[in-house]
Amino acid sequence: MTHTSFDDTRSALSAARALERAHEAAVDWLERVPGRRIPARADVGGTQARLGLALPIDPQPPAEVIDALVDAVGPGLMASQSPRFFGWVMGGTLPAALAADWLVSAWDQNAGMREVTTGVVAAEDLAGRWLCDLLGVDGDVGFTTGATMANLTCLAAARTRVLQDAGWDLAERGLAGGPPIRFIAGAERHGSVDLAARLLGLGAARLIDADAQGRIRPDLLDRDLEEGSGPAIVVLQAGNIHSGAFDAFTECIRAAHRAGAWVHIDGAFGLWAAAGRTSRSLMAGAEDADSWATDAHKTLNVPYDCGVAIVRDRASLRATMGTHASYLTHTSSAEADPHERVPEMSRRARGVPVWAALRSLGSAGVADLIDRLTRSAAHLAEGVAALPGLEVLNDVVFTQVCVAAATDEATRALGDALRAEGVAFASSSEWHGRAVLRFSVSNAGTDDAAVEETLSALTRAAAGIR
Numbered sequence: 001m002t003h004t005s006f007d008d009t010r011s012a013l014s015a016a017r018a019l020e021r022a023h024e025a026a027v028d029w030l031e032r033v034p035g036r037r038i039p040a041r042a043d044v045g046g047t048q049a050r051l052g053l054a055l056p057i058d059p060q061p062p063a064e065v066i067d068a069l070v071d072a073v074g075p076g077l078m079a080s081q082s083p084r085f086f087g088w089v090m091g092g093t094l095p096a097a098l099a100a101d102w103l104v105s106a107w108d109q110n111a112g113m114r115e116v117t118t119g120v121v122a123a124e125d126l127a128g129r130w131l132c133d134l135l136g137v138d139g140d141v142g143f144t145t146g147a148t149m150a151n152l153t154c155l156a157a158a159r160t161r162v163l164q165d166a167g168w169d170l171a172e173r174g175l176a177g178g179p180p181i182r183f184i185a186g187a188e189r190h191g192s193v194d195l196a197a198r199l200l201g202l203g204a205a206r207l208i209d210a211d212a213q214g215r216i217r218p219d220l221l222d223r224d225l226e227e228g229s230g231p232a233i234v235v236l237q238a239g240n241i242h243s244g245a246f247d248a249f250t251e252c253i254r255a256a257h258r259a260g261a262w263v264h265i266d267g268a269f270g271l272w273a274a275a276g277r278t279s280r281s282l283m284a285g286a287e288d289a290d291s292w293a294t295d296a297h298k299t300l301n302v303p304y305d306c307g308v309a310i311v312r313d314r315a316s317l318r319a320t321m322g323t324h325a326s327y328l329t330h331t332s333s334a335e336a337d338p339h340e341r342v343p344e345m346s347r348r349a350r351g352v353p354v355w356a357a358l359r360s361l362g363s364a365g366v367a368d369l370i371d372r373l374t375r376s377a378a379h380l381a382e383g384v385a386a387l388p389g390l391e392v393l394n395d396v397v398f399t400q401v402c403v404a405a406a407t408d409e410a411t412r413a414l415g416d417a418l419r420a421e422g423v424a425f426a427s428s429s430e431w432h433g434r435a436v437l438r439f440s441v442s443n444a445g446t447d448d449a450a451v452e453e454t455l456s457a458l459t460r461a462a463a464g465i466r
């Protein structure tokens with residue numbers, strides 16, 4: 001690698017050259033994703049050896065740095081944007097969102113203050129409003145890194161509010177000595193709910209048993225709420241990570257509100273069911289909750305990272321997340337500054353790619369996207385059920401399909417064989433005491449042809465382990 005001057009590392013010409021290389025590499029990557037073997041081929045150690053372990057002493061030309069990065073990291077990239085990728089819950093990338101995300105970096109706006117970086121705040125605000133309309137919810141919207149932070153944000157606002165209702169000022173007095181909060185969740189809540197509780201000092205959740213699909217039992221929730229008293233927060237789920245199931249919102253929210261509890265819905269991928277034509281009814285009643293967390297980097301296919309926290313009680317969110325300082329510019333409008341809605345003060349304008357994705361799809365396109373994901377999951381489940389020796393363990397109501405072979409050992413081997421071939425990708429898990437191979441249909445590019453190719457790959461994998 002050649003040396004250069006410090007000034008060359010920061011000039012506009014260097015930026016233009018580096019961006020050109022990045023553009024070329026990005027287009028090349030996107031073109032090759034569908035045909036590429038899905039798993040990463042290189043390990044971390046090997047990749048680091050190619051990157052070079054030692055920090056160079058002298059400045060290097062930015063374009064050459066990008067070339068070196070592309071060369072070294074390329075073999076370690078996983079083709080999670082493939083239409084035959086169903087691992088964990090990972091969305092692909094819509095072109096408009098990807099390009100907008102690049103501009104967010106190029107513009108380098110600090111999106112915290114409403115009256116300072118007005119351009120990106122305007123776009124984020126509109127994205128937030130559109131999101132609320134599409135998802136059928138109402139409140140202030142904060143753009144977080146993911147649903148983990150969105151859950152934390154919403155539950156922090158909830159904590160402020162339920163303590164305030166009990167006559168306890170959390171900001172003033174802290175948690176110690178205050179009224180205990182009953183923090184209640186379903187047995188199959190996502191782990192990020194426990195993380196939020198840990199960070200917020202809420203303690204381990206009181207777990208309510210779930211039914212065969214992983215939905216919280218409304219009768220048991222009602223009984224638990226009736227038996228206790230004092231401040232309470234209930235976490236419901238839109239989209240179980242294994243079954244895709246949705247809690248019975250109408251019943252659960254009625255019971256929780258009767259007990260004066262705040263209801264939060266973790267809908268990292270499932271909240272989007274509200275925007276589909278065929279899946280809308282799964283979300284019935286969810287609009288009556290007090291807060292909702294979702295992701296844009298999953299179902300909406302916006303690049304990482306982008307989560308969304310929506311809180312109906314704007315004042316509690318602002319009281320929880322807002323910071324006042326003489327050196328900041330505070331808005332004079334009734335709308336909160338963006339930094340009053342999320343834990344961060346400085347952050348990238350990650351809502352702008354959401355605006356671009358929604359503007360590009362239009363409301364009909366969003367409905368098409370959700371319908372297609374739902375239809376592809378049903379198609380996949382039907383195909384799997386027709387394969388000898390394989391069964392689908394869950395009721396496929398949305399985008400998740402849990403597959404099992406005759407024994408746990410065979411199920412694990414099936415997953416290993418599928419991933420080793422690399423044409424299609426699903427991740428292994430355990431659900432209700434059984435090994436499962438989880439398919440999460442989360443990519444806008446997954447169509448009938450991709451599902452058929454995946455079924456063929458699964459057939460080959462099953463034959464290989466017999």
Ligand SMILES: *Cc1c(COP(=O)(O)O)cnc(C)c1O
Nearest residue numbers: 089146147148190192266268295
């Ligand atoms: C993915 C997921 C989360 C966590 O979201 P991140 O974007 O990874 O932070 C929380 N809840 C559910 C149900 C999820 O699927």
